[in-house]
Amino acid sequence: MLALTRKKGEALVLNNNxxxxxxxxxxxxxxxxxxxxxxxxxxxxxxxxQIQKENEAASSLDSLEALKNIL
Numbered sequence: 001m002l003a004l005t006r007k008k009g010e011a012l013v014l015n016n017n018x019x020x021x022x023x024x025x026x027x028x029x030x031x032x033x034x035x036x037x038x039x040x041x042x043x044x045x046x047x048x049x050q051i052q053k054e055n056e057a058a059s060s061l062d063s064l065e066a067l068k069n070i071l
Contacts, residue, residue: 004012011021017037024031034042043051 006012006022008022008025011019013019018040019035021033021035022030023033036042
């Protein structure tokens with residue numbers, strides 16, 4: 001993991017087309033802004049992990065149903 005120090009108003013650029021800007025720092029919270037092309041999905045990590053979990057569950061259910069249909 002790369003750890004960087006940024007101040008309010010400073011930004012990072014990822015992959016030449018994604019910009020992450022520090023908008024506000026208040027106590028132990030940091031508000032960030034992300035500018036990226038529309039085709040780049042952006043999720044909070046907990047939402048992303050839930051999506052992955054649901055996709056895995058749906059995938060294994062689909063595979064089970066496909067096997068039942070073959071038999």
